[in-house]
Amino acid sequence: MNRRRFLQFATASASLGITGCSDSEGVPADRLKRLARGVNMSHWFAQAPFSRATLQSRHTADEFRALRQTGLTHVRLPLDPYVLFSERNPARLDADRLPLLDAALDMILQADLAVIVELHPEDRFVDRLATDDGFVDAVAQFWRALATHLSARDPGLVFLEALNEAHFDNPPRWEAVLRRFLAAMREGAPRHTLIASGDGWASIDGLVQLTPVADRNVVYNFHFYEPFEFTHQGATWGYDMWRHYRGVPYPVDAERIQAALSLIDNPRAREEIRFYGMSGWGATRIAQRLDQAAAWGAQHDVPLTCNEFGVYRLITTPADRIAWLSDVRTALERRRIGWAMWDYAGGFSLTRDGMNDRRLDEETLQALGLQ
Template sequence: MKVFDGFQKGVDLGGWLSQGSYDRAHLDSFITETDFEKIAGWGCDHVRLPVDYNIFEKEDGTPVGDGFELLDKALAWCEKYSLNMLIDVHKVYGYSFYSGDGENGFFDSEALQERYYKLWQRIAERYGRYPERVAFELLNEVNDKEFSARWNAIAKRATELIRPLAPTTKIVLGSYWNNSVDALADLDMPYDENIVYNFHCYDPFMFTHQGADWVDEMPLDLRLDYPGDINDYRLKAKETGLTRIQDYLDVPESGFDASYFEKRFIGAVKLCEERGVALYCGEYGVIDRADPIQILAWYKDINSAFKKFGIGRAAWNYKEKDFGLSAERMLPVIDELVKYL
């Protein structure tokens, strides 16, 4: 399978330019140069940098420069510490992966899609000159399968508009069901040789999101072990109704281990081999309700599959957002865990 060179081991910087405050005090302090130095010290080769439209334009679409000033700063720090940068447009006007953001209408509005294309043209004009250091992710986590055909058309048009400005920049594409590995086959055939297929992995979901207050039907007091007993997962899934998120019936009695992740990824690997594209996992991680020792065990297993297939990846999340790897509670295991990012 083709390899996503320069983007094999990374972390997400969620909560800085996306999913956080847009106040200047936050933007100037949440992530600093010291954080890029630490990430490089973890042996990473890149950061995935989620960004929201709010830092690039006003509510009416009028462009502002704050977002580019901050991206320029991030790119300079990346250069200083030998890191590459994936710019991930996490939220656009009219669409967010999180319904609580109140964004809607993007997939049904040509006007909003044109606004989105203009944002990407602005980004490509500024960063398309760094194809070895900067990659573009067109949109984070399309939710519903019903958007599949429209998303393919939007992604194709965005790529067509980006290419005159960034002819060889890697463009990263995910599919519906929140970038599910099971939905990649419904992406269009790659538009050119610089397309990368992207998925997110939070399996087994009831472990990685145990007690998550933003997940419907998730009990706040739910706790499950990893690797744990598969029968406990099946029982809890049935009791809570969370079977709609992940079916545990196809997991063998031996439960979760590295081979579980290999089986989850093998279909996507074969698809990418057939289509001649690289494969990237833009998000994977475990919520801070889980025990750090068990989080470490999970990272070891999923990393084994990533390494076996040559899948590039970025762990969610470097700081806060309920998944923070740099949190004090992770200190007993972080030196060992970063070997398995």
């Protein structure tokens, strides 16, 4: 697709909206109920090698039944597009791996859990979308094919999410790409509910810059990990300073900030945590931040979900993590915003020790209001 054709499509979609929605009254209430409480199944069909053994045997039917018994209503299934996508023939889904995805969806649905199928690529894939119109066209063809395949499944239980954490640093460009994807998804799955997020890593700031599409059968999503100084302390990916943070408390407490500073040897990281100590992060500030998303949703009369939030567990004080999870979950539910914790058995896990001990962690369940 050349740039002129892409801009013509973006302009048309912005003015006319997305066609093909079967529900002009909005997302059915029973579907929003299904999006109320969830967890992300990371490192399975994304963030992991594409081996048949990994795709086939990472999780069991018993695990999904146990998740449903806690009161969870859905799971979010990150899907690296390259599991099924070939740029040479984007409208053809990989015939060898597609049955593995179908088997995973069957297992989830048989446990009476709904599922969000979302594209979860590596950063270089997203970077190409930000600049390459031909690649956007190829991915749109892929989405049309995948949505068509998934359209045979119950639209009350299967949701389709356009892309995980776009980070174009160019909201108008992302909005045009998003509309392109939503149009292709709607062509393939006329009855299913779609999920869309803003630029800026699906942040609240990115969300509030979006103009909702005319298609009313769309849920708008954001991710929430604020304050990152707390939730990502010790993380070795992303922002370089995260790996230097130690002992960062939640909520902010002056005495504990001083203790944290004594543990941090990087001068820049020390300064950032000193500044964090003046930020006032606690339940009230979390509520105020989420009010910004809720106000945007109310302004546009569209439903919201927060399908990623969590705390990296490596060095975080467990009681602080539980307090943050409880505060965020409570604030979301008070605003009638559905949620999905990141993640089930990774570094932020709902389990006791990732994949090493997959028994569900009782304190985390309690923080999430689950059994």
